[in-house]
Amino acid sequence: xxxxxxxxxxxxxxxxxxxxxxVQSMLNTPSGDVEAACAQINSLASLGCELVRVAVxxxxxxxxxxxxxxxxxxxxxxxxxxxxCLAVLAAENGASGLRLNPGNIAGREKLRKVVxxxxxxRLPIRIGANSGSLPPExxxxxxxxxxxxxxxxxxxxxxxLHFHDIKVSLKSSSVLATIAACRAWAQMSSYPLHLGVTxxxxxxxxxxxxxxxxxxLLMEGLGDTLRISxxxxxxxxxxxxxxLLRACGLRRxxxxxxxxxxxxxxxxxxxxxxxxxxRELALVSKPLTVAVMGCVVNGPGEAGHADVGIAGGAGKGVxxxxxxxxxxxxxxxxxxxxxxxxxxxxxxxx
Amino acid sequence: xxxxxxxxxxxxxxxxxxxxxxVQSMLNTPSGDVEAACAQINSLASLGCELVRVAVxxxxxxxxxxxxxxxxxxxxxxxxxxxxCLAVLAAENGASGLRLNPGNIAGREKLRKVVxxxxxxRLPIRIGANSGSLPPExxxxxxxxxxxxxxxxxxxxxxxLHFHDIKVSLKSSSVLATIAACRAWAQMSSYPLHLGVTxxxxxxxxxxxxxxxxxxLLMEGLGDTLRISxxxxxxxxxxxxxxLLRACGLRRxxxxxxxxxxxxxxxxxxxxxxxxxxRELALVSKPLTVAVMGCVVNGPGEAGHADVGIAGGAGKGVxxxxxxxxxxxxxxxxxxxxxxxxxxxxxxxx
Numbered sequence: 001x002x003x004x005x006x007x008x009x010x011x012x013x014x015x016x017x018x019x020x021x022x023v024q025s026m027l028n029t030p031s032g033d034v035e036a037a038c039a040q041i042n043s044l045a046s047l048g049c050e051l052v053r054v055a056v057x058x059x060x061x062x063x064x065x066x067x068x069x070x071x072x073x074x075x076x077x078x079x080x081x082x083x084x085c086l087a088v089l090a091a092e093n094g095a096s097g098l099r100l101n102p103g104n105i106a107g108r109e110k111l112r113k114v115v116x117x118x119x120x121x122r123l124p125i126r127i128g129a130n131s132g133s134l135p136p137e138x139x140x141x142x143x144x145x146x147x148x149x150x151x152x153x154x155x156x157x158x159x160x161l162h163f164h165d166i167k168v169s170l171k172s173s174s175v176l177a178t179i180a181a182c183r184a185w186a187q188m189s190s191y192p193l194h195l196g197v198t199x200x201x202x203x204x205x206x207x208x209x210x211x212x213x214x215x216x217l218l219m220e221g222l223g224d225t226l227r228i229s230x231x232x233x234x235x236x237x238x239x240x241x242x243x244l245l246r247a248c249g250l251r252r253x254x255x256x257x258x259x260x261x262x263x264x265x266x267x268x269x270x271x272x273x274x275x276x277x278x279r280e281l282a283l284v285s286k287p288l289t290v291a292v293m294g295c296v297v298n299g300p301g302e303a304g305h306a307d308v309g310i311a312g313g314a315g316k317g318v319x320x321x322x323x324x325x326x327x328x329x330x331x332x333x334x335x336x337x338x339x340x341x342x343x344x345x346x347x348x349x350x
Numbered sequence: 351x352x353x354x355x356x357x358x359x360x361x362x363x364x365x366x367x368x369x370x371x372x373v374q375s376m377l378n379t380p381s382g383d384v385e386a387a388c389a390q391i392n393s394l395a396s397l398g399c400e401l402v403r404v405a406v407x408x409x410x411x412x413x414x415x416x417x418x419x420x421x422x423x424x425x426x427x428x429x430x431x432x433x434x435c436l437a438v439l440a441a442e443n444g445a446s447g448l449r450l451n452p453g454n455i456a457g458r459e460k461l462r463k464v465v466x467x468x469x470x471x472r473l474p475i476r477i478g479a480n481s482g483s484l485p486p487e488x489x490x491x492x493x494x495x496x497x498x499x500x501x502x503x504x505x506x507x508x509x510x511l512h513f514h515d516i517k518v519s520l521k522s523s524s525v526l527a528t529i530a531a532c533r534a535w536a537q538m539s540s541y542p543l544h545l546g547v548t549x550x551x552x553x554x555x556x557x558x559x560x561x562x563x564x565x566x567l568l569m570e571g572l573g574d575t576l577r578i579s580x581x582x583x584x585x586x587x588x589x590x591x592x593x594l595l596r597a598c599g600l601r602r603x604x605x606x607x608x609x610x611x612x613x614x615x616x617x618x619x620x621x622x623x624x625x626x627x628x629r630e631l632a633l634v635s636k637p638l639t640v641a642v643m644g645c646v647v648n649g650p651g652e653a654g655h656a657d658v659g660i661a662g663g664a665g666k667g668v669x670x671x672x673x674x675x676x677x678x679x680x681x682x683x684x685x686x687x688x689x690x691x692x693x694x695x696x697x698x699x700x
Contacts, residue, residue: 028616055615132610132652173608175597199608199641199653201593202624204586207554208578208593211561212569219566228558229611231624231642236554237611243551243558247525258523258549260482261579261587265405266378274552274581291549292581302482303549 003221005192008124008165010075010096013050015124015167015225016192020251021218022225023241024194025234026053026079031061037068040234045073046283047238048253051225053077053099062089069094077126080105084113091117097167099126102154103133108161111154115161124165127154129181130198131172143172144180151185167225169194175213182217192224199229206230207240211247218248239282252287255342258303259292266294267313268331277310280339286349290342291320300325308341310334353571355542358474358515360401360446361425365474365517365575366542370601371568372575373591374544375584376403376429381411387418390584395423396633397588398603401575403427403449412439419444427476430455434463441467447517449476452504453483458511461504465513474515477504479531480548481522493522494530501535517575519544525563532567542574549579556580557590561597568598589632602637605692608653609642616644617663618681627660630689636699640692641670650675658691660684 007017015022025044029036031054041052056062056078069076077097078090082104090098098118105111118125129150131143138146147170158166168191170181178197186193197213200206210228217223228240245251259274260266274292281290291309293299296318299311304323311318317334319327319341329337357367365372375394379386381404391402406412406428419426425446430437432454440448448468455461468475479500481493488496497520508516518541520531528547536543547563550556560578567573578590595601609624610616624642631640641659643649646668649661654673661668667684669677669691679687 026611028611031615057615130652132654133648176599199610201607201609202621202628203554204557204590205593205607207557208561208565208590209597211558212565212594212597215558215562216566216569219562231609231611232621234611240554240558243555244562247559247562249526257551257555259551259581260549261376261378261581261584265381265407271552271581271583278552298483302480304482 001221003186003193005190005224008167008192010051010077010124013075013096015051019224021223021245022050023048023238023245024051024053024225024227025049025237025241026055026227028234031055031057032064034064034067037064038071041068041072041074041076044234044238047235048242048285049074049234049238051075051077051096053079053227055079056086056090057081059086059089062086062093065090065093065095069096080114084110087114088117091121091123095121095123097124097126099128100154101133102127102129102150103135106135108157111157112161115158115163118163118165122165124167125158125163126167126169126194127151127158128169128194129154129171131174131177132199143174143177144184147172147177147181148184155189155191167192167194169196171196171198171229173197173199175209178213179216182222183220186222193222195223195226196229201231203230203232203236206232210240211244215244215248218244218250246287253285254287255281255284256287256289257281257292258289258306258309260294260299260302268294268317270294273310273312273335276335277338280335281342284342284346286346288342288345290338307345308338310338351571353536353543355540355574358517358542360427360474363400363425363446365401369574371573371595372400373398373588373595374401374403374575374577375399375587375591376405376577378584381405381407382414384414384417387414388421391418391422391424391426394584394588397585398592398635399424399584399588401425401427401446403429403577405429406436406440407431409436409439412436412443415440415443415445419446430464434460437464438467441471441473445471445473447474447476449478450504451483452477452479452500453485456485458507461507462511465508465511468513468515472515474517475508475513476517476519476544477501477508478519478544479521481524481527482549493524493527494520494534497522497527497531498534505539505541517542517544519546521546521548521579523547523549525559528563529566532572533570536572543572545573545576546579551581553580553582553586556582560590561594565594565598568594568600603635604637605631605634606637606639607631607642608639608656608659610644610649610652618644618667620644623660623662623685626685627688630685631692634692634696636696638692638695640688657695658688660688
């Protein structure tokens with residue numbers, strides 16, 4: 001049972017209020033570079049990203065939004081720090097939403113500027129509290145309380161300005177603090193909640209920490225949207241988000257690869273083969289389960305629930321469909337045969 | 351509060367009964383290759399692995415255990431499928447424990463052989479139920495129930511043979527099934543529980559799924575030992591396990607890297623820098639927090655809780671200690687300065 005929240009609209013994308021948990025990422029292209037931004041947005045969209053955030057550090061970046069947002073298939077949210085005028089400019093230039101950090105846009109008058117622009121352009125505002133950039137007066141509190149207070153103070157200020165299209169996030173690099181803050185927030189608010197563990201590290205550490213932190217919250221019914229923050233290309237963030245949503249049983253998209261860990265019984269370079277399969281099938285959007293197994297004898301049975309699979313070792317291998325071997329072949333033909341079978345299956349699905 | 355279990359000994363390593371949650375991995379070197387096995391065990395041990403499993407598919411592999419286990423700084427567990435004689439041979443050749451799959455060593459007489467060897471050599475046995483290789487008669491049950499029944503039937507058989515040094519695992523490639531099975535098992539048994547999500551995929555998918563699945567169980571107080579199964583070099587499994595234990599607040603070891611996700615404000619190749627830092631500090635075992643930030647202005651403050659950090663961008667950068675900038679330098683000197691500072695700190699710790 002998902003926690004009940006009100007619904008916001010970012011362009012055509014609905015967030016909260018029973019909408020599917022939405023996948024976000026953030027561009028890392030040089031700010032103001034329209035071509036690079038558009039290319040990255042298209043790449044992220046092809047992997048299932050549903051909303052992108054763009055840093056807007058200066059007026060040029062805000063003005064570049066006109067072309068970026070105009071050409072983007074996804075809603076584009078402007079990430080604003082320090083200067084409310086950048087929020088105004090971003091709103092005028094086609095942003096679908098704004099994100100403020102309560103640690104660096106304080107004060108009712110600054111916020112009023114942002115709110116006026118958001119109201120004029122019907123944009124939601126995310127209050128994104130972040131353990132690394134808390135308002136100075138809150139830094140002595142325990143982390144979860146500090147995050148709660150930072151978000152809560154700014155939400156109250158927006159409400160006092162009669163603004164309610166609010167989304168909230170409470171992120172820490174501490175997974176435990178993130179979980180505690182989000183749980184407490186959800187108890188007292190029905191604004192949609194964006195989930196993330198911040199500064200989580202590279203792919204391995206970031207995926208583990210986000211799987212634990214965001215996953216724990218999702219499994220409790222919390223969260224309307226998420227970003228898995230990785231110090232890595234944003235495409236990896238989107239892939240990781242889908243792995244997580246799928247593992248939680250919340251949404252399915254694209255290929256789930258079932259592959260055994262390597263062991264002393266494996267006579268094939270399984271990591272390389274699994275990586276190649278993942279790469280070749282990255283753009284398949286229909287939900288399929290594909291197995292890449294290291295053992296011709298046990299593989300097809302162990303991965304009997306997979307839609308399609310290959311198992312190989314010692315030069316030869318088999319292609320199997322729903323646990324039944326349909327062809328035997330040389331090891332170096334496995335990849336191609338698998339791709340062909342997946343494409344066939346993909347085309348047969350509605 | 352950790353779930354209370356009885357304690358087992360694998361050589362000097364204690365598992366269960368209040369011992370720290372132990373980190374496992376599995377060798378992927380060619381079976382029987384003693385030199386390769388020893389080198390990989392040493393590499394895994396240097397990263398914090400505490401127990402290694404080795405596939406024993408034939409008598410030669412079992413006999414190779416004499417040298418492998420003899421030279422190993424870690425307890426070595428023999429992974430046995432189908433043939434109980436391999437378990438006997440492994441026990442005679444220095445294994446510190448045995449792992450059986452209930453899907454392929456069935457029958458009281460086969461088990462009696464294994465139990466006799468385990469008793470003679472005082473070895474614990476892990477019953478490792480796995481969704482991919484369930485006993486045929488259980489395959490029609492829902493996955494969690496099938497895993498429970500597979501483990502439970504074999505545990506009862508061991509008990510009827512008066513054997514009680516038992517560890518259990520219930521692994522599925524479905525995270526939800528893994529969680530459900532382990533929760534139910536822990537309700538009814540006090541044997542130590544080994545956690546894992548099997549066939550979880552490559553680094554990104556596997557880390558996400560294991561972070562969610564193993565992490566959820568650890569946070570509920572379940573689990574005495576774990577393996578994060580990845581289709582990747584086993585070193586990555588060990589690193590991932592420590593990331594998870596640290597994020598759960600259960601154990602600390604080595605360097606936690608705090609690094610911001612990249613964004614349009616970043617003027618430095620942060621993923622490459624963070625990766626280099628991770629690589630250079632992989633063998634530091636003392637618990638330290640190291641920040642790698644993309645922004646000279648905000649970085650030191652945002653990562654004020656880190657023991658040491660660097661922040662860079664646009665050709666120059668700073669080194670900071672506990673949030674205070676201690677030196678400015680060219681971007682290409684940052685890595686070296688950071689490593690030097692970490693080593694200094696490492697030497698100053700008890």
